Amino acid sequence: MKPFVFVNLAMSADGKLSTTERRQVKISGRSDFLRVDEIKAGSDAIMVGIGTVIADDPSLTVKSERLKKERTDRGCDENPVRIIIDSEGRTPENAEILHKGPGRRIIAVSEKASDKNLERLSPYADIIVAGKDKVDLGGVMEALSDIGIKKVMVEGGGTLIWSLFEENLIDEFYTCIGSIIIGGQSAPTAADGTGFIKEENFTKLELIDMEKADDGVLLRWRVK
Numbered sequence: 001m002k003p004f005v006f007v008n009l010a011m012s013a014d015g016k017l018s019t020t021e022r023r024q025v026k027i028s029g030r031s032d033f034l035r036v037d038e039i040k041a042g043s044d045a046i047m048v049g050i051g052t053v054i055a056d057d058p059s060l061t062v063k064s065e066r067l068k069k070e071r072t073d074r075g076c077d078e079n080p081v082r083i084i085i086d087s088e089g090r091t092p093e094n095a096e097i098l099h100k101g102p103g104r105r106i107i108a109v110s111e112k113a114s115d116k117n118l119e120r121l122s123p124y125a126d127i128i129v130a131g132k133d134k135v136d137l138g139g140v141m142e143a144l145s146d147i148g149i150k151k152v153m154v155e156g157g158g159t160l161i162w163s164l165f166e167e168n169l170i171d172e173f174y175t176c177i178g179s180i181i182i183g184g185q186s187a188p189t190a191a192d193g194t195g196f197i198k199e200e201n202f203t204k205l206e207l208i209d210m211e212k213a214d215d216g217v218l219l220r221w222r223v224k
């Protein structure tokens with residue numbers, strides 16, 4: 001069993017998630033941030049890769065007081081369970097995600113993570129060990145399902161999302177395309193990694209919804 005998994009991203013009109021320096025930039029407008037807060041509050045867990053934690057140091061907390069209250073009224077924590085995919089256990093101890101706001105944190109590591117790193121991080125997060133070198137994402141999804149997590153929002157970045165597509169673990173893919181060009185061959189995109197070579201392996205999507213969002217567009221796709 002696996003939870004329902006959806007990706008939510010903001011990308012530039014040329015498909016970039018950030019600059020070549022991997023610096024987070026404002027791509028979408030205020031209404032998109034409000035939408036993201038709603039879907040985050042509606043999720044049981046929110047997942048990011050260690051690359052995103054190191055680049056952006058996000059907290060991944062729910063921002064609106066109304067949404068926080070709705071969650072606690074439902075008997076949930078104020079924030080969804082925050083999950084970091086981090087093979088070697090490199091998450092900095094002072095990362096915002098480990099400190100800001102209440103709620104459970106999980107760091108999924110592989111067997112490559114040293115005992116020292118596991119000891120270092122265990123005061124801040126529950127640790128799941130899955131996979132030999134890289135984190136076994138299918139194994140993590142099963143473990144999440146076993147602890148009652150039904151809906152996972154994935155925030156990025158492109159390396160993690162690529163692996164999730166490659167392993168056919170994504171159900172829906174939402175992208176807000178903003179009205180800027182970032183450019184740069186090495187700037188992160190929605191799915192980096194090695195890429196599919198054969199056409200028959202491409203992930204096929206079905207468009208389920210589209211709407212104008214400020215000067216950009218919000219697209220919602222379902223994985224066929």
Ligand SMILES: NC(=O)c1ccc[n+]([C@@H]2O[C@H](COP(=O)([O-])OP(=O)(O)OC[C@H]3O[C@@H](n4cnc5c(N)ncnc54)[C@H](O)[C@@H]3O)[C@@H](O)[C@H]2O)c1
Nearest residue numbers: 009010017018022049050051052135156157158159160163
């Ligand atoms: N615009 C947006 O909506 C948005 C959202 C999130 C991140 N970003 C951007 O994305 C960039 C970071 O993305 P990234 O691709 O460098 O890092 P990432 O967040 O995708 O993390 C990837 C890392 O996760 C670890 N990992 C462990 N097991 C893995 C597995 N099975 N598959 C894949 N990775 C695994 C590896 O160390 C890998 O390098 C930053 O520049 C950030 O600003 C943008």
Ligand SMILES: Nc1nc(=O)c(N)c(NC[C@H](O)[C@H](O)[C@H](O)COP(=O)(O)O)[nH]1
Nearest residue numbers: 010025026027028032036058059060061
């Ligand atoms: N919707 C959206 N528009 C953007 O222009 C942009 N750059 C992001 N990027 C995703 C970003 O990583 C996170 O939504 C927050 O920035 C997390 O960080 P906090 O929880 O606020 O600490 N998201």
